[in-house]
Amino acid sequence: MTTILFIDSSVTDYQSLLSGVVDGVEAIALSPSQDGIEQITEILEQYEVITTIHIVSHGAPGCLYLGNSQLNLDNLSKYTQFLQLWQTKSILLYGCNIGAGDAGSEFIRKLHEITGAKISASAKLTGNPKLGGDWELEVNLPQTDSSDSLAFSPATLVAYQMVLTLSPTLVGNYYTSGFAYDLQVVGNYAYVVNGDALAIIDISNPHTPILKRNYYTLGDYAYSVQVVGNYAYVANDSSGNIYRGLEILDISNPTASSLFKGYYYATGNSYGVKVVDNYAYVADGYAGLEIIDISNPTSPMLKGNYNTSGTAVEVQVLNNYAYVADGSAGLEIIDISNRTAPILKGSYDTSSFASDVQVVGNYAYVADNNSGLQIIDISNPTTPVLKGNYDTNGEAWDVQVVGNYAYVADGYSGVQIININNPTTPVLKGHYATNSEARGVQVVGSYAYVADGSYGLEIIDVSEFNQAPVGWNINGTGDFNKDGNQDILWHNNSTNQNGAWLMNSGGANIGWQGMSGNPTGWNINGTGDFNKDGNQDILWHNASTNQNGAWLMNSGGANIGWQGMSGNPTGWEINGTGDFNKDGNQDILWHNASSNQNGAWLMNSGGANIGWQGMSGNPTGWEINGTGDFNKDGNQDILWHNASTNQNGAWLMNSGGANIGWQGMSGNPTGWEINGTGDFNKDVNQDILWHNASSNQNGAWLMNSGGSNIGWQGMSPNP
Numbered sequence: 001m002t003t004i005l006f007i008d009s010s011v012t013d014y015q016s017l018l019s020g021v022v023d024g025v026e027a028i029a030l031s032p033s034q035d036g037i038e039q040i041t042e043i044l045e046q047y048e049v050i051t052t053i054h055i056v057s058h059g060a061p062g063c064l065y066l067g068n069s070q071l072n073l074d075n076l077s078k079y080t081q082f083l084q085l086w087q088t089k090s091i092l093l094y095g096c097n098i099g100a101g102d103a104g105s106e107f108i109r110k111l112h113e114i115t116g117a118k119i120s121a122s123a124k125l126t127g128n129p130k131l132g133g134d135w136e137l138e139v140n141l142p143q144t145d146s147s148d149s150l151a152f153s154p155a156t157l158v159a160y161q162m163v164l165t166l167s168p169t170l171v172g173n174y175y176t177s178g179f180a181y182d183l184q185v186v187g188n189y190a191y192v193v194n195g196d197a198l199a200i201i202d203i204s205n206p207h208t209p210i211l212k213r214n215y216y217t218l219g220d221y222a223y224s225v226q227v228v229g230n231y232a233y234v235a236n237d238s239s240g241n242i243y244r245g246l247e248i249l250d251i252s253n254p255t256a257s258s259l260f261k262g263y264y265y266a267t268g269n270s271y272g273v274k275v276v277d278n279y280a281y282v283a284d285g286y287a288g289l290e291i292i293d294i295s296n297p298t299s300p301m302l303k304g305n306y307n308t309s310g311t312a313v314e315v316q317v318l319n320n321y322a323y324v325a326d327g328s329a330g331l332e333i334i335d336i337s338n339r340t341a342p343i344l345k346g347s348y349d350t351s352s353f354a355s356d357v358q359v360v361g362n363y364a365y366v367a368d369n370n371s372g373l374q375i376i377d378i379s380n381p382t383t384p385v386l387k388g389n390y391d392t393n394g395e396a397w398d399v400q401v402v403g404n405y406a407y408v409a410d411g412y413s414g415v416q417i418i419n420i421n422n423p424t425t426p427v428l429k430g431h432y433a434t435n436s437e438a439r440g441v442q443v444v445g446s447y448a449y450v451a452d453g454s455y456g457l458e459i460i461d462v463s464e465f466n467q468a469p470v471g472w473n474i475n476g477t478g479d480f481n482k483d484g485n486q487d488i489l490w491h492n493n494s495t496n497q498n499g500a501w502l503m504n505s506g507g508a509n510i511g512w513q514g515m516s517g518n519p520t521g522w523n524i525n526g527t528g529d530f531n532k533d534g535n536q537d538i539l540w541h542n543a544s545t546n547q548n549g550a551w552l553m554n555s556g557g558a559n560i561g562w563q564g565m566s567g568n569p570t571g572w573e574i575n576g577t578g579d580f581n582k583d584g585n586q587d588i589l590w591h592n593a594s595s596n597q598n599g600a601w602l603m604n605s606g607g608a609n610i611g612w613q614g615m616s617g618n619p620t621g622w623e624i625n626g627t628g629d630f631n632k633d634g635n636q637d638i639l640w641h642n643a644s645t646n647q648n649g650a651w652l653m654n655s656g657g658a659n660i661g662w663q664g665m666s667g668n669p670t671g672w673e674i675n676g677t678g679d680f681n682k683d684v685n686q687d688i689l690w691h692n693a694s695s696n697q698n699g700a701w702l703m704n705s706g707g708s709n710i711g712w713q714g715m716s717p718n719p
Contacts, residue, residue, distance in 0.1 A: 004050055005151045006030055006040050008057035008066055012162045017056060020156025025054070027151075036066020041082040052090045053117075054151040058164055059095020059126070060419065061427060062103030073107050076114065083114045090148050092137055093121040096164045097427050099139030100124070112141045120148060127163030131431060132393055168417065168432040168460045171447065174201050174209040176456035182224045182398070182440040183451045186709065187669045190449055191232055191251075192457050193222035198234055199457075200254045204670060206447055206459045213254040218243040218263065224272045224283075224314070227251065229666070229708035231261065231297060233280055235270040245270050246282055248297045264292050264300040272314035272325070272356075276683070277704045279303065279339065281322055283312035289324055291339050306342040308332050314356040314398075319683055321345065321381060323364055325354040331366055333381045348384040350374050356398045363387060363423055365406050367396035373408055373416075375423045390426040392416045398440045398451075402714040405429060407448055407462075409438040415450055415460065432460050443714050446695055463695075474691060474698075477678040478527040478536035480513055480553065486678035488689070488698075488715075489527060489538070491518070498524075503680065503715075516559055521545070526577040528586035530563055532605040537563070539588070541574060548574075548588075550607065563607035571595070578627040578636035580613055582655040587613070589638070591624060598624070598638075600657065613657035621645070628677040628686035630663055632705040637663070639688070641674060648674075648688075650707065663707035671695070680713055687713070 005027045007014050014029065021027045028043060030036045036057075044050060058065040063072035071079060091111070093099075099108050099121035112119045120137040127133035135150060135157050150157070178195015185191075188204040189212065196219060200212040219236025220243070226233045230252040238244050245266035249259040264280075268287030273280055278295040288308035293301045310329025315322055320337040330350035336342045352371035357364050362379040372392035378384045394413025399406055404421040415438050417430035437453035446463035476489040480500040488501045496517035518524070519540070526539040530550040538551040538559075546568055552561035568574070569590070576589040580600040588601045588609075596618055602611035618624070619640070626639040630650040638651045638659075646668055652661035668674070669690070676689040680700040688701040688709075702711035 002049060002051040003054070003151070004028065004044070004047070004052075005054040005056065006036075006043075006066075007055075008032070008036060010065065011056060011058065011164060013160070014056070016160060017152060017156060020153045020159075021151055022149075022153055025151045030067050032067055034067045035069045037069060037071055037079050037082050039067055041085050044086060044088075050088045052092070052148055053086065053088050054092045054094065056094040056164065059093070059098040059122075060429060061097050061100040062107035064093060064095045064098055073103060073110070076107070076110050080114055083111070086115045086117065088115070088117050090118045090120065091115065092148055092150070093119065094126050094137070094164055096122065096125045096127070096133070098122060100427060101422070101425055104139065108139060108141050118142060118144065118148075125163045125428060128161055130393075131163045131433075132428070133163040163428075163431065168415070168430055168448065168462045170432070170458060171461045172203075172205075172207045172209050172459045173435075173452075173455065174199075174211060174457045177214055179453050180439065180451035180456050181222070183442060183449055183457065184225055184227050185442050185444045185449050185712070186227045187666065189254075190457055191225050191227050192451055193217075193225045193234060194451075194456065196220050196222055198222060198225060198232060198249065198259075200251065201457055203449070203459065209457060209459065213259075215249065215254075215259050217247050217249075218260075219245075219247070219270075222247075223270070226273050226275050226710070228275045228704070228710045229706070232259075233273050233275050233294070235273040235282060237269045237271065237285075244268065246273060246280055246292055246300060248294065248300065250297075262294075262296075262298045262300050264302070266290055267305075268312075271312065274315050274317050275704075275710060276317045277706065281315050281317050281336075283315045283324060285311050285313075288312050288326075289315060289322055289334055289342065291336065291342065304336075304338075304340040304342055306334050306344065308334075309347070310354075313354065316357050316359050318359050318681070323357045323359050323378075325357040325366060327353050327355075330354050330368075331357060331364055331376055331384065333378065333384065346378075346380075346382040346384050348376050348386065350376075355396065358399055358401050360401045365399050365401050365420070367399040367408060369395045369397070372396050372410075373399060373406055373418055373426060375420065375426065377423075388420075388422075388424040388426050390416075390418050390428065394438075397438070400441055400443055402443045407441050407443050409441040409450060411437050411439070414438050415441055415448060417462065430462070434458050442712075444699070444712055446697060474675045474689070475524045476527040476538070477676040477689060480536050482534060484682065486680050486687075487513075487536075488676070489524070491524060515553075516551075525574045526588070528577040530586050530603070530605070530607060531561075532584065537586075539574070539577060541568070565603075565607045566601075566609055575624045576627040576638070580636050580653070580655070580657060581611075582634065587636075589624070589627060591618070615653075615657045616651075616659055625674045626677040626688070630686050630703065630705070630707060631661075632684065637686075639674070639677060641668070665703075665707045666701075666709055681711075 100123040125133035176194035180194040183192040190201045192199040202210045221237040224235040232249040234247045246264040248262040269285030272283035280292045282290045291303045311327030314325040322334045324332045333345045335345045350368045353369040356367040364376045366374040375388045377387045395411035398409035408416040414433040419429040434452045436455035440451035448460040450458040498515040500513040525541045548565040550563040551559040575591045598615040600613040601609040625641045648665040650663040651659040675691045698715040700713040701709040
């Protein structure tokens with residue numbers, strides 16, 4: 001035997017490929033639960049001579065997925081001793097995009113140097129041409145005039161319906177009564193606008209979604225929905241002129257006889273809506289952007305408007321800018337710092353029809369219909385420039401960015417999952433062909449929820465795009481590299497390692513900042529800038545010696561000093577940190593479980609306790625879950641949770657430690673626990689960090705200053 005083929009059993013429908021292997025090639029399926037590189041090496045050692053090795057797997061630039069492992073640029077040196085045993089003339093790698101870009105070229109070169117074999121790979125999609133693939137392995141090192149034959153019969157290659165990227169799978173679906181255009185997922189419910197109705201669907205069991213209520217709106221077409229607190233805001237259009245506009249529904253009791261709360265009659269065709277604080281920003285078709293005051297939901301009123309150049313289809317609002325997907329006019333950036341008189345700041349004319357936009361950090365990701373995904377650099381909003389693009393096979397209607405991936409609702413082509421880690425060269429990573437026309441998508445944790453036209457709601461498992469090893473737990477939040485973004489502090493109990501995910505404003509982990517391990521006997525108790533140098537420090541406690549202190553950090557994650565502090569008063573435990581008296585120093589929040597007292601040490605910048613600020617005790621059944629300024633008055637508030645009733649809320653504090661108000665919030669979604677607070681999307685509102693221990697998911701509620709959850713920012717799972 002001189003030719004052998006290995007196929008990873010995670011490849012969709014790998015059985016059909018195995019059945020079509022040509023004569024003279026031995027085919028072996030790799031176990032998904034074992035290291036693929038080690039499996040291949042063990043089998044090769046059983047043969048005296050192998051002239052050609054074929055490897056069929058999922059791929060990415062400079063990476064192939066084999067069993068429960070990867071072979072990539074970062075770990076080639078780790079596997080060198082195995083790869084040197086692959087004594088063969090040729091290695092053919094069938095995975096998508098393995099040879100693409102600088103990473104792909106470097107990977108091919110190093111693999112050739114280690115094995116001595118000719119390496120053939122693809123820099124494009126491998127597989128079915130209808131999905132953008134082919135079976136050409138166009139990257140070869142060294143270059144030769146002849147090419148090795150593929151291991152499959154031509155009929156097998158024609159019949160194979162997939163491409164060799166990671167493949168999401170359908171989990172569940174619900175057929176809505178009308179054509180599903182858009183959706184939002186909040187807690188255990190998916191709110192789907194379909195035809196002229198809003199469907200409220202219970203997704204607590206994603207395998208069997210159940211309709212809770214189908215409420216018929218006033219317009220003929222319900223195109224977009226956003227849920228904030230107890231209200232759903234629906235953008236309606238009508239074949240006449242009567243019911244075009246914004247409909248506000250009270251969804252606190254979805255089974256109530258009427259959900260209607262208020263209506264704003266718009267000028268144009270209302271296609272999209274985003275709610276921030278007391279304003280609804282409506283993409284109003286030919287009438288452009290309309291800003292509506294919804295502080296009184298029974299009588300919403302026009303605050304201001306800007307007549308865009310094209311057809312306003314969707315909008316995202318971040319800080320003082322509204323980013324409008326403006327149809328044939330592309331992306332328009334509108335300064336809304338004065339809501340009564342918004343003005344154009346800048347624009348970028350995309351090549352097709354801008355249907356949706358999401359802004360993450362310095363980039364606007366535009367679903368540009370026939371031109372696919374457009375990535376636009378908006379770091380200078382007056383002159384946005386194209387950074388990169390990926391031309392999808394269908395019509396890109398909607399986009400959501402989570403971590404390193406853009407999920408694109410691509411019409412009849414389904415959902416395209418695009419790796420945007422390098423925004424100049426986005427790469428298709430996965431694809432799911434929905435049953436109808438994908439028009440809207442939202443990703444929450446392991447699932448993508450798709451508004452799929454005539455097929456209604458489809459729920460797709462995308463967990464394979466955010467898998468990670470376990471062993472790490474969140475220990476705090478703070479801006480550890482001084483880029484203005486809230487980072488996440490981690491600890492590994494097994495290895496005694498600490499470090500921080502360096503985050504961008506879109507919830508993506510864009511780097512790792514390693515830190516020293518815990519000193520013996522010490523545990524992290526909080527974070528804050530304890531010496532007022534602008535760097536985030538780490539608060540420690542030693543239970544054996546009853547000592548407290550802080551590592552004084554620099555912006556590179558190094559501990560550059562120690563700030564000793566007094567030990568815990570008898571019976572008291574640290575419950576958080578924050579500036580409770582507004583003197584610019586980080587104070588320490590305490591709780592005494594025996595006496596049910598709360599209070600704060602008022603600190604100076606030298607780590608000394610210079611005063612005590614007494615506070616009310618815990619309300620019965622409630623526990624402190626974090627701190628932050630939840631109503632944007634400049635005072636540090638206290639976040640509470642009641643485990644018995646599953647309620648959350650915040651004491652709104654003044655600078656004297658008095659609770660001057662209560663801000664109610666939604667309860668915990670099933671299976672989720674609060675893990676911290678911080679401004680994760682840089683809109684100056686305090687958001688809430690969540691973790692689900694069962695599914696190992698993380699994410700943040702994006703809050704407004706009224707305590708409402710106005711969005712979800714998915715994050716990578718615990719490492």
